[in-house]
Amino acid sequence: MLGTSLLGRLRSRDPGDAVLRRAARLTLVASAVFYACRYGAGSPMLATYGLFGVVAAGSFAQLPGPAPQRARILVTSLPAVWALIAVGSLLAWSTWTAAGGMLVIGFVVAFAGVGNPRLVGLASAFQLFYILASFPPYQPNTLPERLAGVTLAVVLLAVAEVFLWPDPVPVTYRQRLTEATGGVAAFLDATATMLTDPRGGHGGRDTRRERAYDTVAGLALGLNPTAWAPTAAGARDRALRICAAALREVLAEADRLAADAPPEPIPDLAAARLLTSCAETIRAAGRSLAPGAQPIDLGDLDAAIGRAERAYPVGEGDDRDAPDVPRLCRDATALALADQVRVLAVGVRVANGSRLDGEDVYSGLFEYARHGPWTLYWRQFRSHLAPRSVHLHSSLRLAVALAVARVAAGVFQLTHGFWVLLATLTVLHTSAAETRTALRPAVLGTIAGAVVSGGLMLVVQEPIVYAIALPFTLMLAFGVGRLLGPVWQQALFTVLLTFVFAQLAPEGWRLAEARLVDVVLGAVIGVVAGVAMWPRGASRELRRNAARYLEATADAVEQTVRAVLGGPRPDQAFERVRRSTVLVDSSYCQYHSERPDPPSRRVDWDAVLATGHRVVPAAESLLRRNPPGCLAGWPAVAPLLRDSAGQLRGGYDDLADEVVHGRPAGPVPAPADCVDELDRIRPLLGEVGSQSSVRHLVEVDRWLAGLADSLARVHPPAGGEPVSRGRRQ
Template sequence: MRDVVARWVCPAAYVASGRRAVRVSVVAATGFYVFRYGLDRPVAATYALFAAIALGGLSRIPGTGRQRAAVLLRAVPLSWVLVVIGTYLSVRTWSAAVGMLVVGFALAFSAVGGPRAAGTAPGLQLLYILPSFPPYDPASLGDRLVGTSTGLVLLVAAEALLLAEPRPPAYEERAAGAARAAERCARHLAAPPYALTGADRAAGREAGQALRPLHVPEAERPAGPGRRERALAHTGLATRTLLSRLAGLGTGRGEADPAVTAVLRAVADLAEATAGSLLSGPSPRASYEALVAARAHLSAVSAGPYRGSAVRNIAPAVLRGHAAVLEVADAALAMGVAADLAVRGRRAEVPVPPGRFWYATTWAPLLWWHRIRGHAGRRSVFFQNAVRIALALTAARLVAGVDTLPHGFWAMLATLTLTRTTLDETWHTIRLALTGTLAGALLTAGTLTLAGTDTRVYAVLLPVWMLIAFTVGPVRGVGWAQGLFTVLVALVFAQLAPPTWHLAEVRLLDVLVGSMIGAVFGVLAWPRGAHDELRYAVAELLRRAAEIVVATSASAARGTEAVPSSGAPAGHRSLHRSVILAESAYAQYQSEPVRFGGRARAVPPAVDWQATLMAGHHTLWGAQRLLEPPIAELGPVAAEVLAGAGERVAGRMLLVSAALDPGGDTPNASVPAIDGSFAEFAAEPPDAPRLYYAAVSWLESLTTDLTRIGSGVSDGT
């Protein structure tokens, strides 16, 4: 009961939707009235109104008004193309259906471009649907384009100028804050007592959490395929890794080690320079080169092949410490490179190593092609969603064309807005929508009966009702939205043609037809949404990771280089693609409510999916780092222990993979509890160089990820 009351009285939600409602209502009413009553051009009036509703009401473009205005401005030429194609293909049912299939898929699949592209796609779908229905009049194309252009231009101006919202911190600012937290931690570790305080650890955890996608507003997430977005995402991941590695050093070293202290000071300087660079400061190149030099010195102190019974007489505990500090340095160097790339692009001053930063010199269209190709398969949730909505819209267009469904546009609009990624959520949405539409139809019938053909009544009511509909609908949910929109479209069409109460009946019929088509394709096309795909993707990710773990451990044990000239270890590309598919499936999975008896309930996850994603990233980064030349030679005992540890960790990965794989032998098995205390991790072979301890540290971090997977709780590292 309290939840219901909270939803009704929550002021923040109504303020946000009210801002959007004012902008959409002002633009839609202005364009409609100017063309309908001022210029007597009803076609242009219709397109001006629906252009504003499509891109301002139906679309959910994240960001502030100015950010949305920029997105809308870039969408204007595409809107013209969609109106032109829709107009000419609508003359025949078969051509309209084929066009709907192709255009519907392309627009839905454009969600691979990030949150802004995904938010714009539904509005663009509506702009293509609108000219696909009667009157089939290519001669009116001029009025259609004029109305569309007017509505979009007015909407761009309204988004930029009316009721501006405060902008949340940009991702660069969040990353800069995390880099400053890393700088403070590194400085504390470089000075007596060489340890972190509880406050330092808490600040580091908080800064790392602020970079998790779940805690970043959609408009600020670096999710696009471009160089800047990839580099920003890389910056965030490297900074979170740096904070985690620094926290692992926070137990205190007891006494100063000049080489280690020099590295930590250089890490702190680079973190400070990176933070400044992200906030439009100078390039961190000087600090980057200083850390490279300090790291090389520390590496030279403790590196080297096996020489008899000891490695330069350095104690194993010291070698472990050096390996951990070098991991910190590697994370800091990756952060500096990625940040410079994100800010300066091709003009980056920090030297860009190959492998991790393959996108640094890649042409922008090729980056888009990489993203599209990575999701062009049935295991991608973006591909599944695009197929589902394209087939549903095509079927709705065929039904409307073959059966001459009155106002078939409304049926397609219902298909577009009510189809969800899971069957349960689609049925739940349809029930609410039909209830709301029925209530709206009854109110519409009464209004049309009382007002009759007096268009002045509808002209007065329209802007007021739009303001109510676009304020209340997004807050109260799909039932209210459909009911309010039913009345709204009746008020619009009552001013375009003589109205009767049958208009409400037709609206209800169209929503019923459109929702049933959506439900049918919800049954036929991946009805469980991202649930199964996330399990498939994570199972495949862990299988690929296990292969890399075995290969990397064996190569390190033999002292052989396994990194080809491309800078990527064997299997790197396959694992990278698995990580991408798993991340997209996880993002959609988070947006799909779990339902019991038709009610959504928040339930704790049985699997910590974030830990599986981090296991993939840690595998990629660790394998690449360990096998970069020169590679030290391990003695026979250390080689045997390392190879065995790698096989045991890989075996645990395969166990978890088998439990998660819905197509495996035990699809419903729970994730096995993983014991992270392997004897190999504590072993100190007398013939082990620092490379051995670096490899063991990497395997131990992967085991930690595996132990978290079944816990359902993530610490965000």
């Protein structure tokens, strides 16, 4: 009955038996490597590095992608593994040289992941390879054996990943993006139908709207594991992030179109025709994300945009004193939406590796596509060399803690000192609260494991018993312990290490005692480092980075308005926002892995960051259609636009102050429907002789109104109806 209950508990925690399959794979590889090296080759050194190669690369490394991709990552990482073991072996002659190497390597390995999530998944494994090699005995002559053992382990593990119970192919970010394009395209079709027949019922549209927002919400970086989210510095990952932002903007614009739907049916509505073409382009973009698919063709969309621009009205016939404001609003919104669809399509091209010609670069939006991967990696690396970077904080904290642990192990001359660093690596998290949470199961599990394994050592002295039991302890440590929880995992891992070293260097029950002392020492060092160095983790830096991000966003809005009124392009302001985006996005991703503090928990981070994320892409598109100086010849509109930009500036600044200090934000600019928004400039629409100037004014004003709408989503007007446009209810 107890066995059945335990099995049911394990199955409920492991849908699809993914953890148990992986544990069985690691058990077979680890057993084969250990037996072949220890008893076949008769080399304890070869066996030690072979077994720990499997543990590091198979258990501590978190690799993304399907099995063949993970296998390629393991094999291509071998040169770095060899280098780390070689350096560790050469620096092991002195405690201080080994600790200095730990400080440098610990930081470099951890911080290198800022440009590629695959390196983040390998960081712990890389550090373990150096840690193991940097401890006595100092035997450089054994380096060939060490490298051979690790190479055998990694190669066999890569083969096993592909051929032994491979994990199911995971849902990739590209597949999520493809699903989102289907949902958004269906929503656009329903919106186009609503525009031409507003009395035809909205039931189907509401359902499609809900699905579209649900699928697009799944693209948020914070909701995707670090190893899967497109956070790398390369052009393809950056393009995927732009595609997700473009889809969010398309949804917001579609909601605004629905809010401005005509009261009577207009079968030949230009906005509806353009929306239908946009829906087809979005579907084609989603299909082209599949491997081997044909590149997306923008010809049909460009033709549809051209027809819509030529149909853009100023007034009824030649009567410029009575412009058709509702139609102006619909056409301006539809053209803004179409431009975001084009951004999506170009982003998909870049994500598929296509080169862009000059006209597709959208000034700065796709400027990065002109550069190689090393240039882009260096830019992101440099962006994180900043006092507010959570990656910098985490890397420094970990490097210092590991170096201190290495000094402590050497000074106290601990026989198995690498267990101290292993415990520090296990316990230390990105915030003091998470580190304290990890301390209790680490210590309790080690105590339990030490008691059990010490008792066994007193009763059973024959190494052959531990050799026979090794596969069972491997399966328990890699599979059952992980499913039952941290205490069980630490306890079973302690038993595993005791069984291994009973065959490598028998020490009796004192081996369990040494394990307990080492883990407690390493855990204490990890807790002290977590409390002393940036103890609040990402929560505090997220608030500070978000405030700077919102301030940079407000500046970009004002600079964009100045540009259309005759000022220079706001390229530097856009670049400041992009640099701020790197830090705030990384803080947000780490924030989701931590226990948030009370001030951060009160903030709707999705809504706050959305107010900024849409500014630069939308401003880039706005300036592409409305170039700098397009309204310079119409001085009467300048005070109105500057006033709107000033109100937005105040709203962004108030929101930034609330995010940092927790103070209530002031009144936010109230969003308005397009027709109501343009009523205040209706008298000006007949004062200018240029039809293009009217179009420019409408589009700029609509852009500003959309930004006010996104601010209102963070704090809906008091006593009013909740903001529904662009936000899933």
